Amino acid sequence: MTKLAICASIAFGVTILPLSALGQDAGAGCTDGDWVNKPDAAFAADCAAFAFDGSLEDRERLAWMFFARVNQLIPSPQNGGMSGSGQAPLWMAWPTDPDTFGSRTMFDFAAMTPRIEMEPSIEKKDLNAGRVSTADPDGANEEVTRNEVSYDYLVESGLTTKVDVATFFTTNDYVDMPVGSVELKASWLQVTPGSPAPAGALTFKFDSGEYWWRGLHIMVKMRKLADPATALYTEDPSWFWTTFEFNDNPGVAKVRETLITQRAPLPQDQVGAILEAAGLGGFGLEVFGPNGTQIRFTEDGTGETPVILGHTDMEDFAGAPNTAQPRYWTRFEASCHACHATASYDPGTGQFFPFSVPTGALDPAYNVSDSAGTVHYLGQGYKSLDFMWPIAFQAH
Template sequence: MSRLAYCLAPTLAVLASPAFAQSYDGTCDGPGWIDKPDDVFAADCVDFAFNGSLEEREKLAWMFFTRVSRVIDDTQPDGTIGDGIVRDGTPTKKVPVWMAWPTDPDTFGTRKPFDWDNELPRREMEPSVEKKDIEAGRIATADPDGANEEVTRNRTAYDYLINAGLTTKIDVAEFFKTHDAVDMPVGSVELKASWLQLPKGEVPPDGALVFHFESGDYWWRGIHIMVKMQSLPNPVEDIFYSEEPSWFWTTFEFNDNSGVRKVRETLITQRAPLPPEEIDSVLAEGGVADFGYQAYAPNGTQIRFTVDGTGEVPVILGHTDMEDFAGSPNTAQPQYWTRFEASCHACHATAAYNPKTETFFPFSVPTGALHKGYNMTDKAGTVIYLGQGYKPLDFMWPIAFQTK
């Protein structure tokens, strides 16, 4: 079995655990956690994720980051080894393993099966074609305003989407003739990386990791990580409205992005920064302590709509580049933001499909708990409600954005 196949072994058979308790017996971060198949790792970590402290969740964020960011050789099609990720002008000859995972175009834009036996990292930028159009609740198909956001997924997620027929609008309509909800397998991992192209002659920020795609040099601004850890008892209702967790969310951002420190310290609601020595220890277990990942850190973590699941205080979590539309007063200047309305869980929870109208719920950026009266205006100007026959896509916006 290849290194990549081992990393992506089918995953995460987890039983739901009592909500809001706190439990930790040391199995999650015990010896050998980095080498466990995904299903074993998640089974060992579900209490750590959903019933533990913010500090435990922050450590788990670093553990997930390390697992998906273990490195492979930058093998090129002719068999030679490229420069790989470049840090402070020095080639590493390596790339994170997720750069060899299928992107949205590999999943939704082609009928060609993805070659999982080939660990060649892609040479060209493959951004998702989504554009977050919040002005009228529309989903458009322009490139994401220069951010070059690449969505990638592990084999567990990829195989489910392909085998369930969730990669075209025709197939989605067919799926909902016999299903009431999408239920991604436990162990599904979805990532979204943010890159920014470097104009010729410009240098990246100190410490930023750079990769040379065929279209130019891009520096890496951060990555979203979402992991399915358990299925909900009644996904048709629970995904929209329940505080019972099923996915684990975190977003890593380059530490010197403009304004990110202020946003982390004053606007993000659930974070617990780890001591540098603990971060180094986690990265060392993945063999990447010297790769330069310390220049990035979690903005926080999220597992449900509201703090402690009480329905009162929304959890705020996002990335200042990927969710810049959620910052105020000026989306382009996070150092001056007084408000940041970003929530991974709440935003993705509204990913939904109406079998009767064969339409997706419009993209929106809610925070806090949802209700059946939650509504948006579609591109025809009609106000539609989440409770009017919409079925959950299990937090999977790519199904709505990418199916054609």
């Protein structure tokens, strides 16, 4: 992984096992050897064929590998660490949206210190108004974090303020994140007397209070597109998507089994072997599971059947008939790839495309009305932000 993760694994005496030794068919260059500590760019490149040309089972295995990599344990001396362990996942030492878009100080990756302040992304999605809003749809605290590959590109390319985004598009037709970029979104819920943490949940004491960890979105750039300008519409894969959710969230089992379209749950012994290989056995991460994986708009890239993937808390707005009752949902209109594909910018108007929740393949006629009632069409000058909603939500 990163040099920080390598230091962490050495510090805790992690023994890295090749997954081929666990009775698995290894993806050449992906699951063999020291897969936990490879630099992010190297791991993504080595695993691209495994992700994009393999089976659903291969993708499920890769989802767990990514989950293990970002959750490598580092010391967390303040506030007791995760569930009082004195340790915390590596991603909790990565820069958040406020660190990336709201600071003039370069983030210190070498410090490798988990934050103790809750740093949710301030700008949230106001679906009813069709615009970005500071209102949180469900009251949850969601933190977006990113690795050094992603952070460096955003900062060095001038994509952290709206003025700089406008300047970027005077000489560029699209954003093209580097291979190895990792973007995460974690969901937390505060622990209170009336709303205790569920049995088995992992908790963390931020300075503002104790929270339990409800889930983690993972998106990884694994391959460059032959033509990045086509990112809004092409079925050719470039990003890998998965979302891990607390297994006992109300209704999640029903949603996974009946509404998510691309799942291939691994036997528990295989899950345990992956976590053990990353030095995570017994830490409690088995209480999570991936809701599924996604690599393109539609199943097999035919343009016919939309891939459905989402998290019952972070995308509860996509469930129906009642967003607060996943166990009764008959429809879940969530698609990581399709939603993020519409992250785009119109250099002619200086506007970001309004947030929406499409499923299935997009085309230039796809449109959304903003809060003023103006209809925006993707084909009317919008340029791809390479699936990066944080640029649209956070650049001011």
